[in-house]
């Protein structure tokens with residue numbers, strides 16, 4: 001006996017996702033600023049990562065196919081993950097646009113979908129554009145597969161306070 005016809009785009013699959021406080025804050029922020037439902041934020045992030053992973057797979061397969069051909073050059077530009085971040089001054093909160101690709105070291109490790117690239121940076125004395133105090137920005141951003149954000153850790157430490165103490 002046939003059941004009710006399924007709606008074409010019905011969302012019958014449920015996932016429960018646990019978030020820590022930082023992640024929850026990020027979700028609130030993105031949802032608020034983009035005026036998107038929180039569920040939509042997850043779906044869009046998933047779709048973007050899916051498309052990028054498909055591209056990375058295609059790149060890997062092409063690279064394997066043409067690895068013996070010295071004249072072969074891929075027709076696309078290699079697209080890497082963004083190293084631009086908005087960093088707040090730890091003293092006054094002023095926001096700085098930083099592009100860590102200006103000064104970083106990268107190392108890569110071969111994995112099943114190609115290399116995982118680790119971009120590391122350490123800006124030891126960065127002067128705030130607003131209050132002029134010095135702070136340090138240190139951390140890394142990991143890319144895997146190519147073009148896809150993997151994870152990051154960026155520490156912003158005040159320097160001026162230590163000298164006074």
Ligand SMILES: [Zn+2]
Pocket residue numbers: 089090091092093094128129130131132133
């Ligand atoms: Zn400042």
